[in-house]
Each structure stands twice: as structure tokens, then as C-alpha cells.
Amino acid sequence: MTYEPAESSKLTAYLGHVVSPISPTTYVDYDQGALLVDEEGVIAAVGPWAQIKQSEILVERIVDFGKRLILPGFIDLHLHLPQFTQTGKSGQTLLGWLQANIFPAEAAFSDAAYAGRIASWFFDELARNGTTLGVVFPTIHAEATDIAFKTAAARGNRVVMGKVMMDFNAPENLSEDFNVSLQESEQLCKRWHGHDRDRLLYAFTPRFALTSSANLMRGTARLWSRFDGTYLQTHLAENKEEVDVARHQFPGARSYLDIYDGHGLVGKRALFAHSIYLDQRDFDVLSENGAAIAHCPSSNFFLKSGVFPFKRAMESRVRFGLASDIAGGPEMSMFKVMKDATYMQFELFISPRELFYLSTLAGAEALQLEDRIGSLAAGKEADFIVVDPTRKSGVVEHILSQPTDEILSAMIYMGDDRMIVSTYVRGVPIYETDETVFRENLAYTDSFSERESLCKQKG
Numbered sequence: 001m002t003y004e005p006a007e008s009s010k011l012t013a014y015l016g017h018v019v020s021p022i023s024p025t026t027y028v029d030y031d032q033g034a035l036l037v038d039e040e041g042v043i044a045a046v047g048p049w050a051q052i053k054q055s056e057i058l059v060e061r062i063v064d065f066g067k068r069l070i071l072p073g074f075i076d077l078h079l080h081l082p083q084f085t086q087t088g089k090s091g092q093t094l095l096g097w098l099q100a101n102i103f104p105a106e107a108a109f110s111d112a113a114y115a116g117r118i119a120s121w122f123f124d125e126l127a128r129n130g131t132t133l134g135v136v137f138p139t140i141h142a143e144a145t146d147i148a149f150k151t152a153a154a155r156g157n158r159v160v161m162g163k164v165m166m167d168f169n170a171p172e173n174l175s176e177d178f179n180v181s182l183q184e185s186e187q188l189c190k191r192w193h194g195h196d197r198d199r200l201l202y203a204f205t206p207r208f209a210l211t212s213s214a215n216l217m218r219g220t221a222r223l224w225s226r227f228d229g230t231y232l233q234t235h236l237a238e239n240k241e242e243v244d245v246a247r248h249q250f251p252g253a254r255s256y257l258d259i260y261d262g263h264g265l266v267g268k269r270a271l272f273a274h275s276i277y278l279d280q281r282d283f284d285v286l287s288e289n290g291a292a293i294a295h296c297p298s299s300n301f302f303l304k305s306g307v308f309p310f311k312r313a314m315e316s317r318v319r320f321g322l323a324s325d326i327a328g329g330p331e332m333s334m335f336k337v338m339k340d341a342t343y344m345q346f347e348l349f350i351s352p353r354e355l356f357y358l359s360t361l362a363g364a365e366a367l368q369l370e371d372r373i374g375s376l377a378a379g380k381e382a383d384f385i386v387v388d389p390t391r392k393s394g395v396v397e398h399i400l401s402q403p404t405d406e407i408l409s410a411m412i413y414m415g416d417d418r419m420i421v422s423t424y425v426r427g428v429p430i431y432e433t434d435e436t437v438f439r440e441n442l443a444y445t446d447s448f449s450e451r452e453s454l455c456k457q458k459g
């Protein structure tokens with residue numbers, strides 16, 4: 001526990017079982033813990049409540065979650081807003097699935113009213129699933145993208161997002177002139193990048209090499225270098241057929257990644273979704289340049305794309321975290337994505353601790369945002385969720401009294417949105433259940449067990 005007095009700022013103490021990753025194998029663990037948040041939404045202190053209570057720190061308000069878990073919010077490194085209407089439509093591999101289901105769904109976003117309705121639904125569902133930061137692909141439409149930013153701005157979500165760019169080999173109603181694509185991207189970036197103290201950040205978003213001309217990629221690289229702190233996101237080596245098409249389209253490139261590298265699109269704050277079919281040199285290029293991977297296990301399972309070389313990515317020290325890839329992946333819940341990440345690896349057991357790290361702090365590291373979010377520590381912004389595994393059927397009643405590793409395991413293997421009690425971005429609730437409100441009004445008593453029994457009587 002550390003504490004920097006935030007002058008005259010009124011503090012809220014969120015009490016509960018605070019668990020937060022430090023590394024892939026370690027975490028802080030305060031079973032009667034407190035998370036103190038100031039009025040700016042910055043964490044003032046994290047530690048045992050008994051210790052904080054006896055210190056000089058003045059607490060204005062207490063929200064008591066008893067034995068429930070207080071965790072950093074999930075970071076979903078890759079998902080598609082317009083595809084939310086297509087979740088669960090199976091039966092094809094990537095390129096056929098794009099043509100049959102996805103491109104028609106994206107074309108519908110030329111209608112602004114429709115785009116607004118789906119955006120509201122999408123951002124509410126992210127909050128309901130405990131995802132505090134989503135790295136989002138909208139569509140090529142500037143108006144629909146602007147609406148998506150407005151919706152996230154109003155609802156309080158944290159996002160990295162940018163208009164999709166496609167100027168080659170795309171359906172006619174989703175194809176644009178590369179100059180128009182660059183101009184619209186620049187305008188959206190100027191309007192939204194850094195909004196609300198960097199809660200919204202811009203990502204230049206060429207869909208993938210298959211739908212990009214060399215001009216589009218070069219122009220994107222120039223734009224990306226002009227605006228500090230912006231991202232570059234695209235798809236890379238998801239499916240074998242896609243890799244063959246890319247190589248045929250750019251015969252001079254050494255590999256699929258080399259296409260992007262040759263056009264200036266590999267560097268810090270570049271995020272490549274999937275990255276299944278890479279060789280060692282590709283991994284070294286990513287690692288040396290500080291570029292990152294969004295690993296999408298559920299999507300790779302669903303579209304039968306292949307198995308991500310998890311061990312090689314770890315050994316190569318590439319920054320990577322987890323992503324749902326809605327609607328390539330059918331579930332927005334990061335609990336499901338964590339579970340699939342270990343299910344996908346037939347010869348590798350990924351521990352619950354490591355999965356927890358991959359869906360939180362590793363995502364922040366991939367985005368170069370680990371100084372601000374991804375774990376619960378003094379000075380970071382208070383993006384956190386309250387989780388109660390017993391809200392899900394089939395979970396043993398006394399799970400919250402078991403060792404923390406067992407709680408994490410039950411949460412990951414059995415979890416879904418029902419386990420989420422509330423979701424906060426920078427100290428502001430963006431999703432609450434009846435239980436949140438009840439807990440806030442609960443009379444404070446000294447012992448945790450007393451409060452738990454009081455909750456049982458009241459609830």
C-alpha cells in the first residue's frame with residue numbers, strides 16, 4: 001500500500017477482496033481490502049482496510065462489497081462493433097464468412113439511425129461484461145464511426161477505435177477512394193483522439209492487407225506518425241487461405257508481416273489481431289519494434305483458423321493480450337475468452353493467474369498504457385469491476401471463502417456476465433446491478449463477517 005495525499009479530494013473506499021496482477025504469475029491479494037479512489041477517478045491507495053482505516057487518510061464514502069472480488073476491469077484488445085448483430089453465425093472459414101455474413105452487416109451502417117442503435121447496445125454490453133477498455137473496429141463509414149465515438153463518450157466506456165479503411169478488393173458498397181479514407185480518418189482523429197483526458201484514443205484501422213492498396217498503407221503510416229499516442233490496428237495471418245492471398249497480392253514481401261513493415265506500419269502502438277501463422281523472424285520484428293498482438297482464441301476456435309503459437313509468443317517476449325474478436329468469436333465475456341485461451345492449447349496448460357494477467361495488465365502493456373490502467377495500484381486510474389462468482393448457477397456457495405487461486409479458477413472456467421456486479425471506468429460506474437446500490441446503502445459495521453451476515457439478512 002502506498003499513498004500520495006490528493007489535496008482536499010474526497011475519497012471513496014470500495015471494500016472487498018482486492019486481487020490485482022503484478023506479473024503473469026503473481027498478484028496482490030487483500031481479502032479484506034480497500035480500494036481508495038479520489039474525485040478524479042485516480043486510485044489513492046490499495047491495501048488492507050484495517051491498516052488504511054487506522055491511517056491518517058480521510059474517507060468520505062464507503063461502498064462495501066463484503067467478500068466479493070474487486071479486480072481491474074478487462075481489456076478486450078480486438079472486437080468489431082458492427083458484427084455484434086452476427087454473433088453465433090457459424091459454418092464457414094474466414095474469407096467465406098466475411099462475404100456471407102460480415103460485409104452485408106457492415107454495409108448496413110450507412111444508415112446513421114441503425115448505427116446509433118447498435119452502438120448503444122454494443123457499449124452497454126461491454127460494460128455488462130466487465131470490459132472497461134475495448135479496442136474496436138467500427139465500419140468504413142465516417143458518420144457511423146463518429147456516432148460510435150459519441151456513444152462511448154456519453155456512456156463512459158474507455159475505447160481505442162478508428163474508422164475502418166478499405167480501398168481495394170472490397171465489396172463495392174464498402175470500398176472507398178484512399179484519399180477520402182485518409183482525410184476522413186484524419187478528421188475523426190482530430191475530433192476524438194484524447195477526448196476526456198484520453199478516455200477515447202484513436203486507432204488508424206486499415207482492415208487487412210487484402211483490402212488495402214500500397215497507397216492506403218503508406219498514407220496511413222504517415223498519418224499515424226503525425227498524431228502522438230495514436231494506434232495502428234489491423235489483422236495479421238489469421239487463416240492460411242488469407243496468408244496465401246496476401247502473399248500473392250504483395251509478392252515482394254518476405255512474409256505477411258513484412259507487407260505491413262514495408263509500408264511503415266510496424267512499431268510501438270501497432271496492434272495485430274490473430275498473428276497465428278508467423279515465423280520466428282516475424283516474432284522478433286514485433287518484439288524489437290514494441291508492436292503487439294491481440295490473441296483471439298475463441299475466434300480461432302469458432303472459425304477454425306488455427307492455433308496461436310502461445311509458447312513462442314511468450315518466449316519471443318512479444319507484448320500480447322486477449323481479445324474476443326466479436327463476431328469471429330461468439331462471446332463478449334472475457335471469462336469465456338480466458339477459458340478458450342487454455343482450451344485451445346492442446347499441450348500447454350495456462351494457469352488461471354496467467355489468464356487473469358492476460359485479460360488485464362497484459363492488455364494495458366500491449367497498448368503501452370500500463371502506467372495508467374491494467375492493475376489496481378496507487379496513481380493508476382480506477383478502472384475496476386466487482387465480481388461475485390456465486391451469482392452464476394453451479395458455482396459452490398462457499399467459493400468466496402476458498403483460496404484465491406481457486407476463486408480465479410472457478411471464475412475463469414465457469415464465468416459469464418452474470419458474475420459481474422458492477423463496472424467502473426475511472427471511478428465512475430458504467431454498469432450497476434441492484435446489489436451495487438444495496439451495498440452502498442449498507443450500514444457500516446466493523447467486522448467483515450458481521451457485515452456479511454447483515455447482508456444475508458437484508459438480501
Ligand SMILES: [Zn+2]
Pocket residue numbers: 078079080235273325328
Ligand atoms: Zn477481427
